[in-house]
Amino acid sequence: xxxxxxxxxxxxTAAGWMIxxxxxxxxxYIAIKLIPAYIxxxxxxxxxxxxxxxxxxxxxxxxxxxxxxxxxxxxxxSFLKKDNYRVEEDKTGKYLVVDYDKKIDMxxxxxxxxxxxxxxxx
Numbered sequence: 001x002x003x004x005x006x007x008x009x010x011x012x013t014a015a016g017w018m019i020x021x022x023x024x025x026x027x028x029y030i031a032i033k034l035i036p037a038y039i040x041x042x043x044x045x046x047x048x049x050x051x052x053x054x055x056x057x058x059x060x061x062x063x064x065x066x067x068x069x070x071x072x073x074x075x076x077x078s079f080l081k082k083d084n085y086r087v088e089e090d091k092t093g094k095y096l097v098v099d100y101d102k103k104i105d106m107x108x109x110x111x112x113x114x115x116x117x118x119x120x121x122x
Contacts, residue, residue, distance in 0.1 A: 034112065037102045040077070041116045047071045048096050048120035057094055057122040061087040064122065068096060087122075094122045 012020070050071055056064045064087050072080060084100040099117040106112055 030106070033104055033106060034114070037104060037114055037116075040102075041118070043075055044077065044080070044098055044116075045118050045120075047075060047077075048098060048118060051096055052120055052122050061089075061094075064094070064096060088119075092121070096120045096122055 047068065051064065051068050054067055056067055065085070068085060072078075080098070080100060085096065085098045088095045088097050097117075097119045099115070102114045102116065104112045104114065
């Protein structure tokens with residue numbers, strides 16, 4: 001009997017690996033650009049919780065805003081403007097509302113716009 005030699009090629013070529021690496025690096029680049037924005041948002045959420053823990057629910061709106069501004073200063077968060085946070089009140093109580101947009105430059109003239117919105121019951 002004759003033995004059949006099979007020269008089967010298995011695996012990816014160098015071009016295939018380059019495409020896979022390029023796709024992976026693209027997603028890593030996006031993550032590197034976006035993660036800091038979400039870390040900032042997490043810090044702002046924790047600041048609203050710390051304002052709640054001060055027990056300011058029965059104080060004036062101006063006092064609540066002053067306490068939040070003080071916390072923002074300690075955390076060195078300066079990009080939030082006065083229009084980005086407010087105190088709202090309804091039947092269930094007072095809320096500290098923070099909403100802002102973050103525009104992140106990706107590459108060239110491509111940007112990512114992320115809208116953050118957090119409502120903390122006081």
